[in-house]
Amino acid sequence: MSYIRIWVHLVFATKNREPLLSREIRYKIQEHIIKNCEEKSIYLQAINGYTDHIHCLISLGREQSIAKVAQLIKGESSFWINKHKLTNLRFTWQDDYFAVSVSESVLPKVISYIKNQEQHHAEKSFDDEISEFKKIYGFEISEK
Numbered sequence: 001m002s003y004i005r006i007w008v009h010l011v012f013a014t015k016n017r018e019p020l021l022s023r024e025i026r027y028k029i030q031e032h033i034i035k036n037c038e039e040k041s042i043y044l045q046a047i048n049g050y051t052d053h054i055h056c057l058i059s060l061g062r063e064q065s066i067a068k069v070a071q072l073i074k075g076e077s078s079f080w081i082n083k084h085k086l087t088n089l090r091f092t093w094q095d096d097y098f099a100v101s102v103s104e105s106v107l108p109k110v111i112s113y114i115k116n117q118e119q120h121h122a123e124k125s126f127d128d129e130i131s132e133f134k135k136i137y138g139f140e141i142s143e144k
Helices: 023-039 066-083 104-115 118-124 126-137
Strands: 006-014 045-050 053-060 093-102
Touching: 006 066, 006 104, 023 045, 023 053, 023 066, 045 104, 045 118, 053 066, 053 104, 066 093, 093 104, 093 126, 104 118, 118 126
Parallel strands: none
Antiparallel strands: 006 053, 006 093, 045 053
8 A cells, every 4th residue: 555645735826816706706616626626536635715816735646646636626616617607707717826845744834824815815915925935935937
């Protein structure tokens, strides 16, 4: 039997970072993503977001890749959002996403960070958050 524990903090945004995710819509989407992850054997430890993005803390299985998990979550949820007409316009997620590994030792801190997104974004914009991630993780993000 293989034993694997690879934690990934996955963040993805609405197309053009449009603020389409009101609290009510966001909670419906998050509930759906939780159910979808259970059905697809994706271990989702934490999920939350704000008006234009979602954060997920995922433990990858031995045959899962970040790209495949992101595709399953984003693709299926955008299909579901459109099917249930949760937004006035056709909904899509931005193609890109942010994903970093998370050490077991900081899991409680990351879970708290994800759970407190509304409070966090009352003080810091998503653009500022992205700039902070770029600085902390040394990412060069090309603006397309």
